[in-house]
């Protein structure tokens with residue numbers, strides 16, 4: 001008979017969400033068991049955010065060597081050692097790994113079990129030869145690459161986010177299936193590292209984003225030589241290692257050396273035995289309420305497994321909600337309107353709140369939109385990075401959506417995340433004083449663009465000003 005382990009909180013999955021719950025809960029005094037079946041740190045550290053941003057940084061360095069011409073700096077062709085690039089990515093992961101390690105978590109007082117967890121009944125999980133009975137369970141099992149049912153795909157060697165960062169060779173011609181954030185980030189990075197790249201997207205690339213902002217990114221990718229075929233799906237795949245052929249819905253064929261499948265994600269639930277615990281789920285993820293509680297009152301689901309979006313910062317935010325609820329007993333509820341997202345292409349693409357289309361569907365004609373181009377920002381001009389735009393969606397004097405395409409958009413979205421989270425008035429964003437010359441001024445100027453027509457060219461205001469000027473001593 002297996003040993004029974006009693007605990008307050010059992011966290012299943014040691015990725016972005018699960019580690020945050022475990023660290024927070026144990027340091028507040030709860031007894032915590034953490035079960036992780038693969039590498040500590042989850043997708044973000046091992047196969048996602050961290051390696052992708054490290055690869056993008058290497059690609060940026062390569063691109064910069066050929067981009068100095070307009071500054072009077074003669075471009076040179078970079079010599080790229082793909083083994084060294086792969087090692088750089090691995091070193092970045094290894095540098096962060098201690099923060100997510102078994103040793104650190106055991107040092108905090110968490111009991112870490114390295115195994116796959118499975119529910120056997122509504123209040124018991126088995127893992128590592130133990131029966132874990134917990135007051136509360138937190139399902140934080142993340143997601144895995146969705147592999148579309150394309151004929152022939154299962155028979156060819158293809159890459160996913162779980163294998164692409166281990167490549168030590170330069171793909172001669174990388175075909176990317178899917179033009180979402182993963183597909184586009186990887187397409188540009190590989191192009192800059194010397195591969196020919198073709199992205200094939202069934203619908204619109206970066207479809208979730210404001211179309212005019214996505215268009216800025218797409219134009220740049222195409223200008224760098226990434227071929228983007230949109231509006232047609234891959235319907236068949238054939239070939240062997242190094243010699244692959246894909247057939248498109250419109251009959252076209254594309255031949256390439258490697259294929260990266262970036263067709264979305266599916267929640268990693270299959271190992272969990274959710275039925276035994278009475279936990280309902282759909283293809284999108286575990287069914288949760290506004291407090292992230294599942295249909296089993298002892299269990300919560302967070303992060304990618306909860307199917308409400310796939311971002312590390314969302315998983316971290318979910319963790320905070322669960323800590324307040326399961327550790328402190330407070331009735332914390334999730335908000336979704338203030339969660340930002342960024343895609344780390346160059347230029348970057350970032351958004352928080354509603355898009356214009358979403359806002360119009362909700363508020364109709366009461367929505368106002370202003371835009372401001374990076375071309376009118378002095379820092380962008382000085383650095384020759386004028387390809388970009390800020391787009392603000394405004395309702396009753398408050399920003400309810402902000403999108404940015406441009407250099408450092410992922411950083412520049414920060415004040416808008418605060419503004420939307422705190423429901424600040426747009427006047428606060430227009431009135432802030434920022435250092436000159438910074439890219440951050442594009443946000444302030446966009447907010448100012450909303451007020452300019454109301455202040456300048458306003459006939460009643462002009463009459464008041466003339467009167468004041470007559471009366472002033």
Ligand SMILES: Cc1cc2nc3c(=O)[nH]c(=O)nc-3n(C[C@H](O)[C@H](O)[C@H](O)COP(=O)(O)OP(=O)(O)OC[C@H]3O[C@@H](n4cnc5c(N)ncnc54)[C@H](O)[C@@H]3O)c2cc1C
Pocket residue numbers: 012013014015016017018035036037038039040041042043044045047048049050052115116117118140141142143161182268271272302303304305309310311312313314315344
């Ligand atoms: C290529 C790529 C790039 C990305 N870039 C970004 C980015 O720049 N910014 C961003 O915010 N997000 C990014 N993401 C998304 C981000 O990685 C995820 O949203 C995040 O990792 C989700 O955290 P999580 O805790 O829900 O799951 P994960 O971090 O995936 O952790 C889940 C863990 O649970 C474990 N597990 C699963 N089942 C079981 C079980 N039955 N028992 C025990 N353990 C189990 C898994 O092994 C895994 O370690 C990217 C994703 C990819 C694929």
Ligand SMILES: NC(=O)c1ccc[n+]([C@@H]2O[C@H](COP(=O)([O-])OP(=O)(O)OC[C@H]3O[C@@H](n4cnc5c(N)ncnc54)[C@H](O)[C@@H]3O)[C@@H](O)[C@H]2O)c1
Pocket residue numbers: 148150177178179180181182183185200201202203204205206207232233234235262263264265309310311341342343344
């Ligand atoms: N910077 C970031 O924060 C970041 C980066 C990468 C990933 N992520 C997260 O990971 C999630 C998944 O990203 P993703 O890019 O894999 O998924 P996605 O769902 O955003 O995009 C997948 C695309 O593949 C297309 N597709 C599917 N089948 C196809 C076929 N047979 N032929 C051609 N196209 C096909 C779909 O139309 C879709 O546009 C993102 O939504 C995001 O939440 C975040």
